[in-house]
Amino acid sequence: MTLGLRNKIALIVVGVVLTGIVAITATSSLLFSAQYADALLSRSHAIAKGLSIQLERLLALDIRIDELIGFEEQCIEAVRAYEGISYAQVVSPQGQVLFHSQNNRIGTKLNLPAGSGGEDRPRTITDNVENTYVSIVPVMDPSGNRVADVWVGFPREQIVAQRNAMLIAGFGVGLCVLILGLAFLYFTLSRYVTGPIAAFSRVVSHVRDNQGDYSVRVPPQGDDELGGMMQGFNQLLDQIEQRDRDLVQAKEASDAANRAKSEFLATMSHEIRTPMNAVLGMNDLLMRTELTDKQRRYATNVQSAGRWLLGILNDILDFSKVEAGKLSLNPAPFSLHTLIEEAVQMQSEMAEKKSLGISWEVPEEMPGRLRGDSGRLMQMLTNLISNAIKFTEQGQIKVSVSRTGDRMVFAVTDTGIGVAADIVPKLFEPFTQADSSTSRRYGGTGLGLAIVKQLAEAMEGDVGADSTPGQGATFWFSARLEVLPA
Amino acid sequence: MNRMIRWALSFLAILATGQALAADAPAAMANRPLRVFHVMSFDSPWRWTDGQLEGFKKGLGSDVKVEYRVFQMDVKRNSTNEAKEKKGQEARAIIEEWKPDLVYTSDDDAQTYVTRHYANTKLPFVFSGMNKTPADHGIQGASNIAGVLEQEHFVETVKLLQAVNPKVKRLAVIGDDAPHWAPVIERIRTRMAQLPGTTLVSVDIVKTFDEYKAKIQSYPQVADAVVQLGVFVIKDNKGEAVKYQDILRWTAENSKLPDVSFWIDRIHYGVLTAVTVSEREQGLAAGKLARSILVDKATPSSLPMKPTLKGTPSISLARAKALNYSIKSSLLLSSEVVTAYEWEKQ
Numbered sequence: 001m002t003l004g005l006r007n008k009i010a011l012i013v014v015g016v017v018l019t020g021i022v023a024i025t026a027t028s029s030l031l032f033s034a035q036y037a038d039a040l041l042s043r044s045h046a047i048a049k050g051l052s053i054q055l056e057r058l059l060a061l062d063i064r065i066d067e068l069i070g071f072e073e074q075c076i077e078a079v080r081a082y083e084g085i086s087y088a089q090v091v092s093p094q095g096q097v098l099f100h101s102q103n104n105r106i107g108t109k110l111n112l113p114a115g116s117g118g119e120d121r122p123r124t125i126t127d128n129v130e131n132t133y134v135s136i137v138p139v140m141d142p143s144g145n146r147v148a149d150v151w152v153g154f155p156r157e158q159i160v161a162q163r164n165a166m167l168i169a170g171f172g173v174g175l176c177v178l179i180l181g182l183a184f185l186y187f188t189l190s191r192y193v194t195g196p197i198a199a200f201s202r203v204v205s206h207v208r209d210n211q212g213d214y215s216v217r218v219p220p221q222g223d224d225e226l227g228g229m230m231q232g233f234n235q236l237l238d239q240i241e242q243r244d245r246d247l248v249q250a251k252e253a254s255d256a257a258n259r260a261k262s263e264f265l266a267t268m269s270h271e272i273r274t275p276m277n278a279v280l281g282m283n284d285l286l287m288r289t290e291l292t293d294k295q296r297r298y299a300t301n302v303q304s305a306g307r308w309l310l311g312i313l314n315d316i317l318d319f320s321k322v323e324a325g326k327l328s329l330n331p332a333p334f335s336l337h338t339l340i341e342e343a344v345q346m347q348s349e350m351a352e353k354k355s356l357g358i359s360w361e362v363p364e365e366m367p368g369r370l371r372g373d374s375g376r377l378m379q380m381l382t383n384l385i386s387n388a389i390k391f392t393e394q395g396q397i398k399v400s401v402s403r404t405g406d407r408m409v410f411a412v413t414d415t416g417i418g419v420a421a422d423i424v425p426k427l428f429e430p431f432t433q434a435d436s437s438t439s440r441r442y443g444g445t446g447l448g449l450a451i452v453k454q455l456a457e458a459m460e461g462d463v464g465a466d467s468t469p470g471q472g473a474t475f476w477f478s479a480r481l482e483v484l485p486a
Numbered sequence: 487m488n489r490m491i492r493w494a495l496s497f498l499a500i501l502a503t504g505q506a507l508a509a510d511a512p513a514a515m516a517n518r519p520l521r522v523f524h525v526m527s528f529d530s531p532w533r534w535t536d537g538q539l540e541g542f543k544k545g546l547g548s549d550v551k552v553e554y555r556v557f558q559m560d561v562k563r564n565s566t567n568e569a570k571e572k573k574g575q576e577a578r579a580i581i582e583e584w585k586p587d588l589v590y591t592s593d594d595d596a597q598t599y600v601t602r603h604y605a606n607t608k609l610p611f612v613f614s615g616m617n618k619t620p621a622d623h624g625i626q627g628a629s630n631i632a633g634v635l636e637q638e639h640f641v642e643t644v645k646l647l648q649a650v651n652p653k654v655k656r657l658a659v660i661g662d663d664a665p666h667w668a669p670v671i672e673r674i675r676t677r678m679a680q681l682p683g684t685t686l687v688s689v690d691i692v693k694t695f696d697e698y699k700a701k702i703q704s705y706p707q708v709a710d711a712v713v714q715l716g717v718f719v720i721k722d723n724k725g726e727a728v729k730y731q732d733i734l735r736w737t738a739e740n741s742k743l744p745d746v747s748f749w750i751d752r753i754h755y756g757v758l759t760a761v762t763v764s765e766r767e768q769g770l771a772a773g774k775l776a777r778s779i780l781v782d783k784a785t786p787s788s789l790p791m792k793p794t795l796k797g798t799p800s801i802s803l804a805r806a807k808a809l810n811y812s813i814k815s816s817l818l819l820s821s822e823v824v825t826a827y828e829w830e831k832q
Contacts, residue, residue: 058818061803061825070814 006186006194013185017178025170033163040084040154041124041133047078048137048152049122051088055139055148065098065139065147075101078152086132088152090139098148120146131156196221200230207237214241263320273313280306315447318379319430322454329458333484334374336401336408337362343381344399350389351397358385360399370408371482376455377410383448384412384475392416395472404478407461411476418469428453428463452477519551520780523586525577525600527593527615528718529560533751537765538592538614538772545773550781555584561595561664563727565719574599581609588612588776591633592769594666597623605631610779610786614772615765617666620791632779632786634771638670638748639797640713641680642761646799646821647711647746648684650759650811654710654744659689660701661715667691670715694721695728702741712737712745714757731755735829738805753800754828758809761797762822768794798822804830 003011051074058068075088079101089100095110111129122137132153139148196218203218217234221227283306287299321327344360351358381399388397395415402409419427430450453463459479467473524542526535539556546552557580559573577600581589586609591601593615601611605628613633620626620633648654659674661667671689678686687709692698698720705712717733737745738756747757749765771794778784799821806813 054815054819058815061818061823063803063818067812068815069812070816073814073816074819 004194005197006189009189009193010182010185014178014182017174017181021171021174021178025167025174028170029163029166032166033159036162037133037159040159041135043082044085044133044152044154045122045124045135045137047082047085047088048135048150051075051078051090051150051152052137052139055090055150056141059139059141059147062142065092065141068098072099072101072103072106075099084154084158086130086153086155088150091149091151093146093148126156127153192222192224193226196226196230200233203233203237212244214244261320273310273317276306276310276313280310315451318451319447319454322451322458327454327458329373329376331372331482332374333369333371334377336366336368336370339374339377340381340399340401343378343385346382347385347389350386354389354393356389356392356394357396358389358398359396362401366401366403366408367483368486369484371484372459372479376459377479380452380455380477381410381412383452384410384477387448387475388412388414388416388473392472406480407478408481409476409478411474413472413474415472418467418471418473419465420469421467424465424467427465449475519553520588521553521555521584521586522546522776523577523581523584523589524554524556525559525589525591525596526556527559527561527591527595529558529562530556533754534615534749534765535592538769541766541769541771542590542614542773542776543769544766545770545775546777547773547781550777555580555586559595559599562718562730565664565727570595570599574603578603588780590614590772590776592772593636594618594623597625601625601631610776612772612776612779612786614768618669622669627787629785629787632775632789633791634768634775635791635793636763636768637673637793638763639761640674640677640748642797642799643746643748643759644681644684644713646759646761646801646817647744649817650801650806650813651711651744655684656687656709657684657711657713658687658701658705658709659713659715660698660717661691662717662719663691663693664716664719667715674713692720694723695733696723698733699736699740702737702743706742709743712741712743714745714747714752731828735827738808738827742809744805744809744811750798750800750822753802753822753824756802756805756827758805758811759799759801759821762800764794764796764798767796800824802827 054074055065055068055071058071059065071090075090078088079085087101087105089105090098091110092098095112097105097108097110100106100108119136120138120140122135125134125136126132127134130153132155134151134153137150137152138146139150141147199221200218203216206216207214214237217237218230221230280303283299283302287296287303291299318327340360340362344358348358385397385399392414393416397412397414400411400413402411428449431446449463456463456477456479459481461478461480463475463477465473465475524539526539528535530536530539535558543552543554557577559570559577561570561573564570564573577596581600581604588610589600589604589612591597591611591613594617597613597616597618601613602624604611605625607630609630611628611631611633613631615636616623616633617636619635620628620631625631644654644657659671661671675686675689678684690701692701698717702712714734714737717730720728720730720733722728734752734755734757744758747753747760748763749760750762753760753762771792775786775789778789779786799817800823801813801817801821802824803813803818804825804827
């Protein structure tokens, strides 16, 4: 069971206060009992002393102790006058009860408890027979002889009863105070602590559960620390909300600028590519005419440079289309074998020029017909294969297909220069190559893999590379393609 | 002409001197102590009279400068009317000669032979110890007389006796023929109604000691206890006054009945018990009246004549032992206890 802050605080307070009540009540009761016992002893001693003085006054009248009559009235009066005194008696040195506050005890003989007799000084004893504390004061005749003792006793249980009464009263009052205090604490906590915290918590929960909604605020909570904190939090929300608005605006502006840029590039690429195609076409027509060797060489160079420039323009156009949100896929049924075979064939000439072996493999269990944008798939394969050829000086290049779940995985493995694992993610970012030396040595716009990544993601797939520098690499992409019946 | 002028100047000088002296007189008088003339009906030293004077001085206050002069009428010895009258004249002569500022008189004879003569004069009088009523003395309503009445604590005394001996039911009263006992006897008769179950079997006024003895010895047949009034003017068979101390001693040694009285002095001389009229309380109350007159300038007639109320239980332990009485501790503790006869102390 989880406890709220208010209940936790209340429990702690209850624990502390209860401990305090118990400690104070117990200590007070013990102290009170001791003081009460002392007070009763003092009182009983004073009463005994008073009775002794009265007896001595009578003895001073030349009356013997055994000639006195009616002194039990003084004993009775003493017991009646002082609460808590259980009896008063006058006892001869031999233990004979001469006078007693209870008439039926007069004339009886006491079994004198230890410490009760034979002393000419006041003393206190515990009478276990009567279960009392007893103050004893001697009575001296005019000659200075002890002729009797006055005993005044009070019950021990009285002290216990008083102590228990005090305990009960203490606990009772303490509990009442505790209950009232708890109620007050509950109210004040709710009013000044947990209420504001709950309001704060509600706002935090709202912000957490409603991503981007910073419209709520904590209600004003006063001028204390909590109020200051709430106010600060509200100001923080103001700032976040404002920043969020600024960010949204900035993003929108950025997106708009990006789109504008891409549109511009797409438009400009088209405007640039069209004359490029015209130049390449005219150059092609020129190469079909009779040309001198030098002219043919020149024309061939123009053709190569033009095609290279056109390739760059195509990449830029494709990338811009994607960024401009104008990339659209055209899914249609196609043959997987045919796609792979044609992709390899298109690049085989380039491979042969570098004496690189190039092969492809489609396992039998792979589906024969799929639905997807085969043109874009071809573009992606072509891009990976051409990169493999570019970065491999010797060895083999192999194109393979596999299946993972509902995705087809196309992989191109080479025996080229390889790439460090920490650089792989950067390769799929636009305008990024392994490093600047790669760019200088191998050329390229740095858009090819970025385009492959975008296209793969458009096809609900992913891209990646596994490589070790100097030991080749495998670049792959996946795509969700519908499997068609054969 | 010159002679006439000298006579005139002399006359004027004498006149001026006389006026100066007259102006100085009050001032001189204002500086001298107050003069209080005390006339006691009885004699001193005696506990009753000395106690009253002591109480009077205390009531007047030690801050008041007072010169006292005391006159004893000693009516125990001067018991005849003629003797009392002679003493009264002597006291009045002193008053005329000494001119006191106030006269304090104690007991009834002083009222009869002194105070009464000055009723409604300018000289203030304060009395105490008066058993008779002011009307009996002819001083009721006098403008210059205030005082404290003496009324015995009869009911309380009998109850005290019955606490000592619950069998006491029949009382016999005995006293001398002094006139001031008549109102006391009257009050006793009236207050018997407050003692249901107790009867007054006789009231005896005796003049001689033999008469007294006979009565005391006859009482056991008719009474359970004796109420002793005053026995100050009892004569022997030669006509001589018998000291009351001797009378009381004889009583203590011969009477078989318990007895009571109203004055502590009697307890010292063998009477068993009494709730006494305090002589000091009487004098104290009179002294306060005197202070009201002399210091606070109150008129005596504005001060009410009231008796003192405070009485002290007293017991003669010696007499109790002689009568074989064991007195309860509570009575002994709450009473003034006289352990021995006065004659045994001498």
